[in-house]
Every structure is written in C-alpha cells, then in structure tokens.
Amino acid sequence: MERISEKRYPLSAVDYKLYEEVGEGVSASVFRALCIPLNEIVAIKVLDLEKCNNDLDGIRREVQTMSLIDHPNLLRAYCSFTAGHSLWVVMPYMAGGSCLHIMKSAFPEGFEEPVIATVLREVLKALVYLHAHGHIHRDVKAGNILFDSNGAVKVADFGVSACMFDTGDRQRSRNTFVGTPCWMAPEVMQQLHGYDFKADIWSFGITALELAHGHAPFSKYPPMKVLLMTLQNAPPGLDYERDKRFSKSFKELVATCLVKDPKKRPSSEKLLKHHFFKHARATEYLGRTILDGLAPLGDRFKTLKAKEADLLMQNKALYEMEQLSQKEYIRGISAWNFNLEDLKSQAALIQDEDMSIAEKQDTDKKKDISNDLKVPVEEQSASNHSEGTSTLDKEDGFNNLQDLESSLASFPVKPLQALKGCFDVCGDDDVNNTSPRDLDHSYGRVDNESSGPNKMSPQNAITQPKKFFTSSLQPDNFPKKVTDVDRDYLQTKYPSERNHSGPLLYRQRKDISNFPSVDDTSEGAVVQRRGRFKVTSADPSSMGLSNNSSGPVAGSHTPTPTSPPKQNLMVASILPSLQCILQQNGLQREEIIKLIKHTEQSYAGKNTESIEAGAVDILQAPPATTREKELHLQVIQLQQSIGSLVDELQRQKMKNVQLERQLSSMNNKIEK
Numbered sequence: 001m002e003r004i005s006e007k008r009y010p011l012s013a014v015d016y017k018l019y020e021e022v023g024e025g026v027s028a029s030v031f032r033a034l035c036i037p038l039n040e041i042v043a044i045k046v047l048d049l050e051k052c053n054n055d056l057d058g059i060r061r062e063v064q065t066m067s068l069i070d071h072p073n074l075l076r077a078y079c080s081f082t083a084g085h086s087l088w089v090v091m092p093y094m095a096g097g098s099c100l101h102i103m104k105s106a107f108p109e110g111f112e113e114p115v116i117a118t119v120l121r122e123v124l125k126a127l128v129y130l131h132a133h134g135h136i137h138r139d140v141k142a143g144n145i146l147f148d149s150n151g152a153v154k155v156a157d158f159g160v161s162a163c164m165f166d167t168g169d170r171q172r173s174r175n176t177f178v179g180t181p182c183w184m185a186p187e188v189m190q191q192l193h194g195y196d197f198k199a200d201i202w203s204f205g206i207t208a209l210e211l212a213h214g215h216a217p218f219s220k221y222p223p224m225k226v227l228l229m230t231l232q233n234a235p236p237g238l239d240y241e242r243d244k245r246f247s248k249s250f251k252e253l254v255a256t257c258l259v260k261d262p263k264k265r266p267s268s269e270k271l272l273k274h275h276f277f278k279h280a281r282a283t284e285y286l287g288r289t290i291l292d293g294l295a296p297l298g299d300r301f302k303t304l305k306a307k308e309a310d311l312l313m314q315n316k317a318l319y320e321m322e323q324l325s326q327k328e329y330i331r332g333i334s335a336w337n338f339n340l341e342d343l344k345s346q347a348a349l350i351q352d353e354d355m356s357i358a359e360k361q362d363t364d365k366k367k368d369i370s371n372d373l374k375v376p377v378e379e380q381s382a383s384n385h386s387e388g389t390s391t392l393d394k395e396d397g398f399n400n401l402q403d404l405e406s407s408l409a410s411f412p413v414k415p416l417q418a419l420k421g422c423f424d425v426c427g428d429d430d431v432n433n434t435s436p437r438d439l440d441h442s443y444g445r446v447d448n449e450s451s452g453p454n455k456m457s458p459q460n461a462i463t464q465p466k467k468f469f470t471s472s473l474q475p476d477n478f479p480k481k482v483t484d485v486d487r488d489y490l491q492t493k494y495p496s497e498r499n500h501s502g503p504l505l506y507r508q509r510k511d512i513s514n515f516p517s518v519d520d521t522s523e524g525a526v527v528q529r530r531g532r533f534k535v536t537s538a539d540p541s542s543m544g545l546s547n548n549s550s551g552p553v554a555g556s557h558t559p560t561p562t563s564p565p566k567q568n569l570m571v572a573s574i575l576p577s578l579q580c581i582l583q584q585n586g587l588q589r590e591e592i593i594k595l596i597k598h599t600e601q602s603y604a605g606k607n608t609e610s611i612e613a614g615a616v617d618i619l620q621a622p623p624a625t626t627r628e629k630e631l632h633l634q635v636i637q638l639q640q641s642i643g644s645l646v647d648e649l650q651r652q653k654m655k656n657v658q659l660e661r662q663l664s665s666m667n668n669k670i671e672k
C-alpha cells in the first residue's frame, strides 16, 4: 500500500509554476506544473469556482475523497487551496494521460487483450479498495483511467463518488441519478431502490467493452436513448462471432459484470479472482505497448483539441450549438439527477431517425448495432435470460415504449399511433434539411415570450438555450463526419452530439406554426428543471388547444406535481396526439379551401357566361364542347373530394372532442 506522502506541498499559487494544459473537464482545466520548493512536476486541476454554480459541495467532496484515499491505483490529491476565484488541486502528474485519450490518439479500435487485462486488473484493485472503504466511484470509464509515464494505472475523478456509510443528504444522494449514461448501471437509472457498489461493477463491464472496441456500447446514441436501451434491451456483451480475437474468459468476465440484477453481479473482490486476469501482465508492459512512441501529453492534448475544433468547424452549426450547450452538458453527464418519468416522456418524443443515421454513417458497425440491440437474450450472458429482451423496431422506434402505449390503450386513438400518423404528414426532410438555426427557432427557447411563427427571429429565438434539449439542436448529419473514436470522445466531451431528442417536438412545433388555425406556438416557460432537462409549459390558449390539453414536453400544461407518474406520462402523451390531429385537420382544411378556390376559378374562367347569367347550373346543363366536358368532369371529381375531405374533417373533429373529454376527465382524476 502506498504511504501518504510525508512531503508538504505548499498551499499558495505562487509556489507553483503552471506549464501547458493537459486536460479539460466540466469546470476544470488540468495543467502540468512545477512545485517550485519541492522541484517536482505535479498536475494541478484548476476549478473555476464561479462556474461551479451550486456544486461546491460536490467539489468539497471530491477533494476530500482525493486527499483521504491511499491506494496506488487511485489518484490522490496532495493538497488543495483557493487562488482568486479558483480552487487548485495539486496531484501527481500522470504523463500518459487518460485511457480514452490514448485510444483516441493511437488505438481507435481498442486494445489487445493482455493490455485490457492489465488495465482492468489495476482498476479493479482500486475498486476493491474503494468498496472496502465504503465508497462507490460511480463514474468508472476509460476517460477516468490515467497512466503515469511507466504505465502505472490510477483511477481518477471522484467528482461523483459517494460514500455508502454516509447518512442524511449524502446517503440520499445514492438514490439519485449519477454517472455517465453509457456506463451507467440500470438500477442507477431506475432509481427505484437506490444502488450500491455493484453499480461500479456494471460500469466496469462497460469499460471492459470500451477498451475492447475503442468505444462504449450505445455510445453513438443520444443519452436518453442509451437510458432506454440499457433499461429495456438485453445487456451488451462481447459477441462470439464479431469478437473472435478475444478469449472466452474475457467474454465471460464481461457477461458476469453486465447482469442487470445487481445482486447477481460479483463483488469487486470476487471479480479480481476471475481467471481472465491470468492474462494480465506487469504495468511496465503498458508503458512498452501503449505509451511508447506517444507524443508528450500536452502535445497530444493540443492535437486532440485541434482535431475537435476541426470537427466542430466542419459543422459550424454544431459548433454554434455546442458553444451554447457544452458546458451544461458536460456538467450534466457527470451529475445527472433527474426524474425517470420526465425522461421517458421526453424519450417518447424521440423519433428513431438517429438510429438510421447512425447506421448510414457507420455501415460496418451495423453488426455491432444488431449485436448490441437485437441479439437474442440466449446469445447473451446466460445469467441475463430473465432480463429485458425487447428488440428495437427500427421502423418506428416506438416499441421501447410499449408500456406507455398500452397504458393509453383506452383512448379512441392511441396517441403513439396518432404520432406515427403525424410523421407521415411531416417528411423526414423537414427535419434534416432544416438548418440548426431553424431548429433553434422551432424550439424557441423564448421563455416568457409570446412568439408566433413569424416572431421566431434569430434575435429572440434563444434566450436560455443551455439546458433545454441541448442535443436536439444537433444537426442530423453531424455523425457522418465523425469516426467511432471521435464519437466516443465527443460523447464524453460534447455528449450532446448524438442526442437527437427533439426532432419530433421540432416537427410538431414547426408544423403547428405553419398551421393557420393554430394561433400561436410560443414555447412554454420552463416550469420544472430536472438536472439538465427542463419541463416546459406553454400557455394552452396560445397553443390553440383546449385547456385540458397537457404534456410536459411538447405541451401546454404543467404536470400536477402530485400526479402518479403513469398518469403524468399519459397526460404528457395526449397533447402531441391532439396537436397532430389538429395539424391534420388544418392541412385538410387548407386542401378544401384550395380545392374550392380551384373549382371556382375553373368555373369562373371557363364558364363566365353561365356564371354571369346565374341561370345555368353547370352540373345540370350538359356541356357543349369536349373541353367543357372535361372541366365538367373535373368539377364533379373535385366536389367529390371536397365531400370526402369534409367527412374526414368531421371525423377528426369528433375524435378531437372525444380525446379532449378523455383528457379532461383524466385531469379531473389527477387533480382529485
């Protein structure tokens, strides 16, 4: 066991000389530095306290944990002090950088098995220590595994770690949603019964896959989708076909960790005895195999930053979006804390196009996806048989939400079906061809602003963009330009890149704004803030909808805080349906008006005399010429279409009325 250093590190900024930047996190930059009195190279994490908002408690916790730990595989803090508006945390300098950075720089397809075994064994030793001391790390991932110049491994980032022996607020924090979605254990997402150190074992399993492939499973999907996939799909794993290069014992190790039931996962201590670790070597092996030949950390960091800037510049739109959202998002991924029901209602609004985009972008990863998503449970870990097995229907992407749909079965028109109908009305191109600027406008982050369609000017479109569906602002074509490795890095650094949580909402808004009978589409004021997510409320009247219409995301009604979650979900889902029906009605009405105009014009143009005379009924007087006969036929056809459209309109109106009644009675029930 490493002894806590007897050296006394100075507690004043003047005693340190900052060199180049070697890393960047949520609200911190990490610098290589010289501790002048000790003549020692250290790393200093400089946290801008002003940017940390209210998270001083989290910072205090991280620094406290970092100072107290005493294990060779955990990155400890030598000391910390404030300097102006910053907090400086002095720690050992890890010249190799993070595992994620190394993969990005030199191993985009992942590492060989002996490297993986060696790294994972070291990480596991750190977890054994942490768990034995009552800590859950909660953010185990390649980005938090650091190497020194000799290949020694240290797990970093205790920003979100929790102590299992805590009481009060901190104990409660273990019932919150913390971690990074791709690495996050299902029980952490569910927040039903809290979680324990087994959550780290899940993240450890995901990290194993990350090291094997160069990216975490599901990393190409938006965070909300990752959550749903993790909860509802069979756990990811190494595939016997695709991952031939890996041993059976590695596959078993991964399968053992990625069991949805935390009780069935082994403890870190037990896992350390797994026969897979027989493949592990001394850490010097890492120095030789993965660190040798790499540029100095500062240069690599600069290169990655430049590459990242390049990627962002390639898609200026993305750049603009990220300017607005990255800090919040990055903060968000390490400290998610929001309500799963909100999440589900937002996820219900995800159209599955990201799936097809991802596939288009990355055809050779198709198998990957099918393995991750569609491999029958039997092919996964045997222990996972009883776990979630739903496959993802790429046609509509809605069977993730079967429970939602069935809960709405009592409605005359199932909302999700109505939504599908809406998609038919609004083509994909509408979304894909729309500039991100338009997207901004359509999302209209115009809290407290009454904004009709034509009021969505660039000036007023974004007033509070950061936390609001960050990623839905991403242009759909961005992933095409990003490789798997880039993707993973960006997923960590700019995780919203793939988050297309908004197209449906966008479409609805856009369509409504084009719809003449809906007066105003102003975006609602934010009424609830759950972590990075906001629940919005629009003025119902401004939506041109009944007061009973409701829906936390697309909608017009503040959910009753005391409502049972399922009812909230139902209420949340009705509004989009109503909007769709209204849109359809509107479109049909427009059609009818056009047809009537067309009919009148034809009639007026070709039968001026008859009309002027007002005596001849075009339908009764037999047409004289062939042309007249044609026109006559046309008029009859047009009248027939008008008739059927009017019928359809009536039907839709009836449905509207029924839905509104249902909604109103539901609201009454909820209020009771």
Ligand SMILES: Nc1ncnc2c1ncn2[C@@H]1O[C@H](COP(=O)(O)OP(=O)(O)OP(=O)(O)O)[C@@H](O)[C@H]1O
Pocket: 022, 023, 024, 025, 026, 027, 028, 030, 043, 045, 075, 091, 092, 093, 094, 095, 097, 098, 101, 143, 144, 146, 156, 157, 159, 330, 334
């Ligand atoms: N001691 C160190 N030596 C060398 N590089 C480091 C050290 N500590 C951190 N880094 C680099 O700086 C990056 C950011 O540091 P860190 O993860 O601590 O910040 P953070 O704000 O907690 O980030 P996040 O919450 O996004 O994981 C790391 O990913 C790593 O590449």
